[in-house]
Amino acid sequence: MNKVSQILNHKNTPLIMGILNITPDSFSDGGQFLQSQQYLSKAESIVMEGADIIDIGGESTRPGAKIISVQEEIDRVIPAIEAIKTQFDIAISIDTSKPEVMKLAVKAGAEMINDVCGLRVSHALETAAELAVPVCLMHMQGSPRTMQKKPFYYNVTEEVIAFLQDRVTTCLSQGMKKENIILDPGFGFGKSVQDNLTLLKNLNTLCALNYPVLAGLSRKSMLGDITGKKTEKRLPASISAALLAAQQGAKIIRVHDVDETSDALKLLNAIQNLE
Numbered sequence: 001m002n003k004v005s006q007i008l009n010h011k012n013t014p015l016i017m018g019i020l021n022i023t024p025d026s027f028s029d030g031g032q033f034l035q036s037q038q039y040l041s042k043a044e045s046i047v048m049e050g051a052d053i054i055d056i057g058g059e060s061t062r063p064g065a066k067i068i069s070v071q072e073e074i075d076r077v078i079p080a081i082e083a084i085k086t087q088f089d090i091a092i093s094i095d096t097s098k099p100e101v102m103k104l105a106v107k108a109g110a111e112m113i114n115d116v117c118g119l120r121v122s123h124a125l126e127t128a129a130e131l132a133v134p135v136c137l138m139h140m141q142g143s144p145r146t147m148q149k150k151p152f153y154y155n156v157t158e159e160v161i162a163f164l165q166d167r168v169t170t171c172l173s174q175g176m177k178k179e180n181i182i183l184d185p186g187f188g189f190g191k192s193v194q195d196n197l198t199l200l201k202n203l204n205t206l207c208a209l210n211y212p213v214l215a216g217l218s219r220k221s222m223l224g225d226i227t228g229k230k231t232e233k234r235l236p237a238s239i240s241a242a243l244l245a246a247q248q249g250a251k252i253i254r255v256h257d258v259d260e261t262s263d264a265l266k267l268l269n270a271i272q273n274l275e
């Protein structure tokens with residue numbers, strides 16, 4: 001059985017997905033070897049801190065980030081997946097929207113696809129269906145380049161849910177199995193602070209669709225807007241947001257700070273397991 005499906009089915013606590021960005025700006029530039037040493041040591045700490053899944057991405061999805069070629073993305077992530085696969089026992093998620101990358105990543109050992117475009121890139125849907133691994137379908141209004149220009153919704157919760165339901169229908173009709181679908185409201189992707197807060201407040205309605213829900217709130221700018229803190233100082237707000245999401249039923253929490261988030265989720269779990 002697929003490793004991600006297995007942990008999703010058998011663990012009754014939310015899973016922690018640790019973030020590993022393989023972008024040149026994530027590491028000090030000292031050539032290829034030094035870079036691989038750096039991401040392997042980052043991967044090691046994600047594993048040691050107890051993450052269930054490691055999410056490996058080679059393309060920045062930050063607003064306005066530069067678009068990279070398929071080959072460049074492949075060159076960044078595939079060697080990383082191969083190396084992590086041989087060194088650590090952890091489920092690997094590939095953060096990509098490109099079908100070519102999905103294919104090679106799964107071949108190299110990735111057990112999950114995390115697609116911020118929700119399989120809307122040409123041929124991504126067919127590819128994911130064929131690969132038959134769990135896929136996280138995320139909502140985004142617009143594209144990473146344009147998404148924060150002027151996000152607008154009449155009712156953000158209803159619209160995000162309608163979008164995700166529509167993607168589910170499309171995925172099922174393409175032959176994807178229900179068990180392989182994970183949903184994500186896409187915090188920060190084409191949403192105002194108010195929109196993000198509303199989505200977090202109403203996350204239980206998305207969880208009620210009965211698909212595992214993934215929540216990515218770690219260090220996001222909405223937390224900076226509320227606290228006035230810079231990225232590096234957003235840990236307390238990130239943990240709080242993770243807890244709010246988990247308490248409403250989110251099954252996967254995507255974070256930078258695995259160890260700290262894990263403590264918060266242990267507390268939630270201890271309370272939920274009281275007689």
Ligand code: 8Y7
Pocket residue numbers: 019057061062095114115116136138184186187214215216217218219220254
């Ligand atoms: C999310 C994500 C990012 C998220 C999922 C960041 C790749 C921006 N955010 N994937 N990726 N959900 N599924 O701040 O919220 O981490 S990148």
